[in-house]
Amino acid sequence: MILRRAGLTLLLSLSLLSLPCVGTLQAQAPEDVNRAIERAVDFLKSKQRHGIGNWEEMGDYKGGVTSLVVLSMLLADVSPDDDRIKKALVYLRQVPPEYTYVVALQTMVFAEAKSDFGLIRRNAKWLMETRLPSGNWSYGRRGGAGDNSNTQFALLGLKAAADAGVNINEEFWKKSRQHWVNSQSNVGSWGYRGIGDATGSMSVAGISSLIITSRQFASVKKGFVDGRAVRCDGALIDENLRRAIDWIGRNFSVSRNPAGGNEVWLFYYLYGLERAGRLTGQRFFGNHDWYRLGVRFLLTQQRLDGSWSTPRAAQGPYLLCNTAFSLLFLTRGRIPILVNKAQWGAGDDWNNAPNDVNNLTEFMSKTVWKKRLNWQSVDLKVADVAALLQAPILQMSGHEAPRLPVAQRTLLRRFVEQGGLLMADSNCSCGSFDQGFRTLCKDLFPGPGQELKRLEPDHPVWTSLFDLRNLADDWPLFGIDVGCRTGVFYSPKDMSCRWEFPTEEASLPAFRLGANIIAYAVGPEDLLDKLDVRKVFDDVPEDEIKRGYLHIAKVRHNGDWNPAPRAIQNLMSSLQEIAKIDVIRQQRDIEILDPNFFNYPLVYMHGRNAFTLSKKEKETLTDYLESGGVLFADACCGSERFADSFREMVEELFPGQKLKPIPVEHELFTQEIGYDLSKVKLSKALGSREVAPVLEGLEIDGRYAIIFSPYDIGCALERHQGSDCKGYTHEAALKLASNVILYALKQ
Incomplete structure (x- = not known):
């Protein structure tokens, strides 16, 4: 009995x-953010002028506020087929290129709506022609001194045009980047013009602009040899970017525009902060979790009608701009994290190909799943299991042997045991990393049946997305079975340096193999909201x-x-x-x-x-x-x-x-x-x-x-x-x- x-x-x-x-175990913040977004969209919709289809503009800058509002609504998942968006697009098509802000924002709208490629190309040509000899932009054809705010928007517009298919040569990007290098202060900040009068809004603009321009050309010391093999003999470490990130960490705030920033532009700063955090893959500036802190601030500051404002910018086009900037922070910042890039060791060996994970994520986002995705870097010295589980994939690579302390080895083991997937490859197929990673795997999973073994062509990873069974003989891929699935994938042949070159045909097998490993572990519907806690x-x-x-x-x-x-x-x-x-x-x-x-x-x-x-x-x-x-x-x-x-x-x-x-x-x-x-x-x-x-x-x-x-x-x-x-x-x-x-x- x-x-x-x-x-x-x-x-x-x-x-x-x-x-x-x-x-109910999860925090309610994602639902709170969704409600705030809905209220903001409703507010902006209510302010559209029914006759023309635009929003109240700022001075002579016809189309500027309208473009910003429409961009924020599109990124909040309002369909381009929505009647209000369609009416606004008709209005924007009639706005001629005259002012840098307007042309850049107009270009971003057309690119996001996937429409009007002819106007995107026209605007890109205009922006390229109006750049000043110093590498920056002024307000437009009327001349005047250049400034970092106009320059930031010009680069955002050109990036949108390049993503839409407009060809912009590498030298153009390099000269634009040099402007930001030349105008940065010794401590890492930027002002509106020149080196002095540092502000938070211009410093986050500098971070984003360095990233946007540098991603248009390779960031490894050596590229393809004979158009085939990659040699990545270490990263071109961007000291300017590092100093800027450190400056934001030291001066961080979400409730004010740091340093000497005008509080009228607080929400403009937050829009730039989101972009800087997202493009750099930083979850933290200093020890500040920028998105969660920003969300907390914005949710407490949203007005009953769904808008945001400051005392000196509480009505008219300023109110519309501040609401659009806040909406952009909330919507762009919540994009799911697909891959965490592991920062390990004391130096920069973990980052030999700085754009590798970004480019792989963009490949999954634009080519495979057609879904907005993001990535971030995580420092194994300070991360916990919950931080690693924010993404289903943890990527790790290097030249040298990864000799990790016990706490970090335990962290990796628990991440995999909790359902995460570790994906690693050896930069330049280096023997030191190869032997070191194999030793690490033995330490992580010493149990019987958990040996690192070569995966045969019938393993589902070879067909999880692309059929790569013909690649299995030439591209050795190893794995460790943990529980009911393969929880560790290791390629002794370099993948990440090939991801640094997304336009090269020789890189395509590496992108497809990385995509298959990701698709083996997770589907687009399984990704967490950035505020969800697993x-x-x-x-x-x-x-x-x-x-x-x-x-x-x-x-x-x-x-x-x-x-x-x-x-x-x-x-x-x-x-x-x-x-x-x-x-x-x-x-x-x-x-x-x-x-x-x-x-x-x-x-x-x-x-x-x-x-x-x-x-x-x-x-x-x-x-x-x-x-x-x-x-x-x-x-x-x-x-x-x-x-x-x-x-x-x-x-x-x-x-x-x-x-x-x-x-x-x-x-x-x-x-x-x-x-x-x-x-x-x-x-x-x-x-x-x-x-x-x-x-x-x-x-x-x-x-x-x-x-x-x-x-x-x-x-x-x-x-x-x-x-x-x-x-x-x-x-x-x-x-x-x-x-x-x-x-x-x-x-």
């Missing part, structure tokens, strides 16, 4: 009174057995019985936190013939290969189930081998009976048990569809004694799902498994 633990039924009944959604399941020591606490055992069988070793631990941690059940978080690994087997009200079974039970094991398991026990099982990544073997076992336990689909209307899937599971989401291997849950069961005396999922649950509980893993998402798996446990405890 099954021995129920004292007090468990009472704890269960209390937990069922109110079971929240899994998502729950970290902590390592827990072996719990002391306590009376009245729920403890689940995992069945040891002669197949691969433990492909998801942390699944039960993660599930129990979630039940403890959400359902408030007292649990033993560590799973008990148990054989069916163990004398303590009958002490567990529910046992869990998992695997990917076929297995068999002895006659005595079958008899014992039958007695266990007929005595009130529950067997919960799932096929690892939808393995048909395990599923067939499990169904065969059930027929041997109970001759003449088979597993049958559990009806969707059964209480197991209802809030009477726990969660409403009328619809659950499948993994990307099954199309990321929302469907009715698929569980099979066998009833004994009116209760389900065996509950089986032919789709993966265990790997999903670990967030370990590759592109070939047929199962449920992590959130759906948590809910399904929680309901199964709660149902079993009620019987």
